[in-house]
Amino acid sequence: MSCIRFPKIITAGITLNFWVNLTAYPASNGWSLVAYLRGNSAIDLQSQVDGNQHLFNIPAEITKNYKAGHYGYSLRAIYSTGLIDEIESGVVEIKADLASLTDNTDLRSHAQKTLAAIEAVIENRATLDQERYRINNRELYRTPFDTLVKLRGFYRAEVAREQAKACGKSVFGKVIRVRLE
Template sequence: MSYAFPKKITAGLTFRHSINLTAYPASIWSITIFLRGATAIDITAAKDGNLHIFNVPADTTKNYKAGHYGYSLRATDQNGNVEEIEAGAIEIISDLASLSDPIDSRTHAQKTLAALEAVIEGRATLDQEHYRLNNRELWRTPLTDLIKLRNQYRNEVAREQAKANGQNIFGKVIRVRLG
């Protein structure tokens, strides 16, 4: 059972999240999220009626180290019984306002697409796919394979951009009228 704990937290921003757990009412249970990754972070929820409220100020989250973390959402009752409600993965994203050094914020697909296009461009002037020099051989990836990979990454980048712009990630919608 998933309680839709966020998959990302941005360092330097206030983190707010509330959970209504009918099986773990706030009057009896306290809820803590344990994050383990680049550092250890423990966040205990405050109680508001039967809601469990996570509220971490920006002054605290600004010290969170970016990276991928595992998490365990746990409930503890008044008798010391502990139950894991949910476990999974979460990402802490760097606060862009705190970064002063240049960064490459492109996705993996964008970086790979640029690298493939650079290789294809460089290969446009080379005609050998394979050659031997002093008992050493060099095999180049066939141009057809590079183009196939480039097209695959172009599609992935287009899906990422569509998703970022709130568009349909599967492309155009084709409406059909029956009858």
């Protein structure tokens, strides 16, 4: 399998437009490409001939109906005689079309939601000292405070990594410059 840079993220409601140039499978010589996406729904993408290249040009009117989620994909070259080769496979994420979302949609990541939940528990824990108690044969266990603090630190770091990545910064931390003379 080769690396042809199939999009790793597709946004619903936005035109999907990319070219694939495969010298072993030229579009002008009877080859076509089909991408099969399977996940929350089944999506088939058919390429068009553009010289020797394969053009995927899916209009926004079609992508707006894509359901958000993670999909497995298989990119296949198909020859006019029926020969089929798998060129690449992997995972692609389809993001929701913001224009079609309702008022009450929570777009925070898992890490952001979890951090908020942990911080809410810590804030309400100040007056609750018991980690475990029993009433009428029912027991309730609470997460120990030090565990909550450790989890909060973990998820704060995860949220910071997400934010750094979204801003194009290094996800590995500080950049160290070395000058060799």
